[in-house]
Amino acid sequence: MSGMSKIVKTISSITFPLITIYGLYVIAHGHLTPGGGFQGGAIVASGCAMMLVSYGSIWIVSRVKEKNLSILESLGAVCFILLALLGLGFGAVFFNNFLVGTNSLFGVVPAAGSGLADINTGGVIPLMNFAVGLKVIAGLFGIVLVMAHASRTKGEKK
């Protein structure tokens, strides 16, 4: 499908970074506030779909290949399963939260319960949120991109 007018393109270019930052915030604070990997990924994919509708699929396909999106989606799933298997290796059970209590990355246990500012907590849960977010962004944007590029009319082929 072709693009829209210059007004739509300009407003989309201004609002796309704000939507992306908000979606990444929802993903990164998934263990503290409402939301998580799926919700933040859906927000980021909504921003990408807005760029797709305003700029047209031909402009987007010349920059983002559907094969690369598929690779990113598979990478998210592989990271999720790999983290779960690492729990099996370091601890005793599948999905064991082996990072919590180690005072390293995301491993701090706050003294007085978890507040909304303690982002360095949660153990392996934020990493799994990142993996799910990557998978949801690539998957949902891939679906919309393939649908828009396959349904373009005959006059605008190439």
Next chain:
Amino acid sequence: MILEAIHIILPILIVAAAAFAVLTKDLIAAAIAVAAMSLLLSLEFYILQAPDVAIAEAGVGACLTTAILVIAIKATKRMEEEA
């Protein structure tokens, strides 16, 4: 008091938007009505103390579904252009 009024008004608006989406002939207007229904539904989820579901509904229902519907409608001929 205000919260009870919102609890009464919001479902009526949701049903009205859904009925408009079913009854109208214009496909783009129907897609926008579905998006409005989804947004009101996410507001209803939020005042029912489920912010997690509200974010997912607003992201998937109001944005991605509308984008897919608009893309699908753009690939077809609009009914009122033929007449």
